[in-house]
Amino acid sequence: MVRFAIGDCLRDGLSPLLLGGDHSLSYATAWAARECVGTLAVVHADAHHDSYQVPYLSNYSFAYHAGRDFGHQWHGVGWRHEPDQLRSRRLEYDVRGPSWLSFDFDYFDPEIFPAVRFPVPGPGGTPEDLDATIDRMKGPLLGVDLLEWMPAPGAENSDLVMRTVVRALEAVLR
Numbered sequence: 001m002v003r004f005a006i007g008d009c010l011r012d013g014l015s016p017l018l019l020g021g022d023h024s025l026s027y028a029t030a031w032a033a034r035e036c037v038g039t040l041a042v043v044h045a046d047a048h049h050d051s052y053q054v055p056y057l058s059n060y061s062f063a064y065h066a067g068r069d070f071g072h073q074w075h076g077v078g079w080r081h082e083p084d085q086l087r088s089r090r091l092e093y094d095v096r097g098p099s100w101l102s103f104d105f106d107y108f109d110p111e112i113f114p115a116v117r118f119p120v121p122g123p124g125g126t127p128e129d130l131d132a133t134i135d136r137m138k139g140p141l142l143g144v145d146l147l148e149w150m151p152a153p154g155a156e157n158s159d160l161v162m163r164t165v166v167r168a169l170e171a172v173l174r
């Protein structure tokens with residue numbers, strides 16, 4: 001379903017912005033991107049690497065499956081859940097060519113963004129870290145996934161969600 005909807009957008013020259021939802025949805029966007037435009041650079045900002053090598057697709061294995069099945073270049077940002085899979089909170093190099101942003105809200109430090117299912121203690125990413133990361137993506141940004149927002153009463157973090165959506169739209173349209 002997601003794969004076909006995203007594919008329709010890409011074939012019409014539109015840049016999809018997916019608001020989720022579980023991060024396993026990004027498998028479908030990575031699939032659609034591969035079908036419609038070929039391989040590209042996926043910038044995966046997340047507290048977790050989501051690369052567990054299990055045979056089934058889930059929110060914590062989608063990056064493994066998408067990386068294996070579609071051949072995109074994978075750029076992890078802000079990973080801090082596993083000591084052997086740490087990534088800087090900002091991209092520290094330029095990414096060229098067409099790209100996609102796959103963003104998990106638990107990338108943000110839980111002190112500033114607690115409204116997620118699986119918070120990971122900081123230090124985590126800040127809005128400025130995300131801005132700096134997007135600025136390193138020099139080619140066309142073809143699409144964005146914004147995932148794993150889990151609002152609770154008193155912890156909606158709506159302002160930061162809206163800031164992130166606006167920032168992503170600006171980047172797509174630049």
Ligand SMILES: [Mn+2]
Nearest residue numbers: 023046050104
């Ligand atoms: Mn994730």
